[in-house]
Amino acid sequence: MILLRNTCRSAAADSAVAMMPTPAPIAIRPHALMGNDCDYNRYPLSDCVDCISFSRSGSQEHFSCREIGSMISDLGVPVADNIVQCATGPYDDVIYVGQEFDNVKVFRDELCKYAFLKGFKYRFIKNEHTRLTAKCADDSCPWRIHASQSSRKKTFVIKKMNPSHTCRLGYSKDRRATTQWLASIIKDKLRESPHLRPKDIVADLFRDYGISLNYHQAWRGKEIAQKELFTLHEEACNQLPWYCERIIETNPGSIAMLAASADSKFRRVFVSFYASLNGFERGCRPLIFLDKVPLKTNLQWKLLAAAAVDADDGIFPVAFAAVEAETYDSWFWFLVQLKYAVPASRPITFVSYRQKGLEEVVLQVFEGSFHSYCLNQLMEDFQAELKKGMWSDKTRDAMTDDFKNAAYACSVEDFNAHVESIRGVSKEVADWVIESKPEHWSNALFKGQRYDHYSPQIVKSFSLWIPVKHESSVVLIIDAIRDKLMEVMQARREASSSWEETLTPTMEEKLKKEIPKAAHYVVCSSDTLFEVRWNTVNVVNIGTWECTCRRWQLTGLPCTHAMTVFDRLGKNMYDYCSRYFTADMYRLTYAEQIHSIPDVEKMNSIFTSSYPPRTSRPPDRPRRKRVNPNKTTIRALRCSRCKAVGHNKATCEAFL
Incomplete structure (x- = not known):
């Protein structure tokens, strides 16, 4: 019987022992334990841990994991519990439940990458634009994954996944490994090592994904990747500076800033028009939503946006940036530019999804500001936490309602009451609520003012402003937003x-909905303080625009208790509404206008793309093909059949 341990993808794998009743035992041990002095021609790797060394009768041969499995099957050994499994362990977290992707295409690419890392094939059960379900190609294997479009963020999210495999894992070819998919992987490697050779690409792809390429395939993939990188570099170095200059020329007071990376390539651009900055400062609430705008086809750039809301609750873009990736550094750079663009005349409340380090970056860059977490995201996280327990649907719905009521509760007493209601069912879930930092999402504990806005989802509507045909260029993306x-x-x-x-x-309609509710009993305490008694007792201070129910402070519109006092005193309720909701502030928001930028349509003719890039002339004198005076002339071809010059007897057509 042959006992195999998990030898692939682990340099610290144990040696396997081969025990057979034959006089010539087979010793199996991982190649990683043999050192780097093993030179073999079957797989072009110098430090491969994906092959196994066979030592039989003093000779040494190298085989892949797939070949070892085939040999074991030929020997008739049961392999249900002794399977050579490739790419296990560290690669399990490549994809996971709750992971988000920009669109279904990105998810398909990552799923293909994961399948190569793990060494299995899969097939689609559902493969649609809004949902995708796949399972292992082996019908007896329980591995399965389901992802669908999130209604909250319009992204693709993994909802369910069974990561277990009972099939035989190993390297295998897959038709989904397209040339474009391979080029995207090679492009990431070229960013790190620009001078990577095709034979190094062959070795890297086999080591990382088990993909066997020949030299020509690797060379072709490198050419495609280099062409895309060159296009990005050319666009960043030529078109973006030109476009930023046009923005400043046609819209004075605007900000258009480029950032160069360590290799002197422009990888980030920040744009904020003067009309947006002026409108936000003069007419909008100090409330900014931060989020990434999903692009449909362009995966080379990530679009970050900061948006506000006008007096009529309409989306109002403030600034946006195109970066190479959504990371902590890119968000930090974006907020630093935003701080430079937006005057620090008032404390600002930010609302975000806490993605990619935003939780730390916001308070680090904007000191004294307030950061509100997206309530929709917290609701999804809370429901995912509930799925860990064995509760009925009715109990889960009750705890979900308590969590929602705790978020909307205006007083600390009401917040604590709802949390204690959850604690009565599960102490662990209640502790999770407290550990989720409710001071950033609960009305009762949040120190800033959100004006009844709890999610940055409105930023997603930016994607509708960008036609698919304009996503090929970051300049056209920015210009499409400007035009819209x-x-x-x-x-x-x-x-x-x-x-x-x-x-x-919009605000007029909200205020009128509160008028019929204003029919409570009022007790006057002083000139500005009034007690409004109904089921509860609330104190209204018309001097400071406050009510103990805190709805007036949270929304900026008078609550029903304040409306009751106004009706009793005969005061005009519009005099006690926030100035950010007035029509005059709305007009100030849109007082300035954005001007068009000419010659954008002719940009492609101005900057003609040429690949491969022009190379500089090498030093020294150019080499010449010298004429050898001693070389004799080449003898002319003569037909041995007709004795004519210019052809041979195989092509001779002479009639003899």
Whole structure:
């Protein structure tokens, strides 16, 4: 019987022992334990841990894991518990439940990469734009994954996954390993090592993914990857500086900033138009939403955005940036530029999903500001936490309602009551609620002002502003946003010119919904303090615009208790509404306009792309093909059949 241990992908794997009743035993041990002095021609790797050394009768041969498994099957040894499993352990967290992707295409690429890392094939059960389900190609294997589009962020999220494999894992070819997919992997390697040779690519792909390429395939993939990298570099070095100059020329006061990476390539661009900065400072609430805008086809750039809301609760872009990746460093750089662009005249409340280090970056860059976590994301995390327990659907719904009520509770007493209700069912879940930092998402504990906005989901609508045909270039992406923003600002400016009410239409409707509720009993305590008694007793201070229910402070609109006092005193309720909801502030928001940028359509003709890039002339004199005077002339070809010159007898057509 042959006992095999998990020898692949682990340099610290144990030696396996071969015990057979034959006089010539077979010793199996991992190649990683043999050192790097083993030179073999079957697989071009110098430090491979994916092969096994066979030593039989003093000779040594090298075989892949797949060949070892085939030999074991030929020997008739049961392999149900002794399977050579490749790429296990550290690669299990490549994809996981809850992981988000920009779109279904990115998820398919990552799934293909994961399958190569683990060494198995899969097939699709559902393969649609909004949902995808796949299972292992072996029908008896329970591995399965399901992902679908998230309604919250319009991204692709892994919802369910069974990571267990009972099939035989090993390297295998897959038709989903397309040329473009391989080029994307090679492109990441070229960013780190620009002078990577095709034979190094062959070795790296076999070591990392088990993909066997020949030299020509690796060379072709490198050419495609280099062409894409060159296009990005050319665009960043030529088109972006030109476009940023045009922004500043046509829209004075705007900010268009480029950042160069360590290799002197422009990889980041920050844009904020003067009309947006002026409108945010003069007419918008000090409330900014931070999020990434999903692009449909362009995967080379990531679009970060900061947006506010106008007096009518409409989305108002403040700034956006194109970066190479959504990381902690890119978000830090974006917020530093935003701080430079936005005047620090008032404390700002930020709302975000806490992705990629935003939890630390916001308070680090904007000291004295407030950071609110997305409530929708917290709800999904809370529901995922509930799935760990064995509760009925009714109990889970009750705890979900308690969590939601705890978030919307305006007083600390109500917040604690809902948390204690959850604790009565599960102490662990209640501890999770407290550890999730409720001071960043609960109305009762949050120190800033969110004006009833709990999610940055409105930023996602930016993606609708960008046509797919413009996603090929970061300049066209930015110009598409500029063009749409110019159109929206012009339309809203014209619409607001005919408004006659004090408040904007949306805020007017919200305020009128509170009027029928204002029918409580009022007790006057002083000139500015009033007790409003109904089921509870609330104190209204019309001098400081406060009520003990805290709805007036949280929303900026008078609550039902304040409306009752106004009705009793005969005061105008519009005088006690936040100035950020008035029609005058709305008009100030859109007072400035964004100007068009000419010659953007002719940009491709201005900067003609040429690949391969031009190389500089090497030093020294150029080599010449010298004429050898001693070389004799080449004898002319003569036919041995007809004795004519210029052909041979095989092509002779002479009639003899």
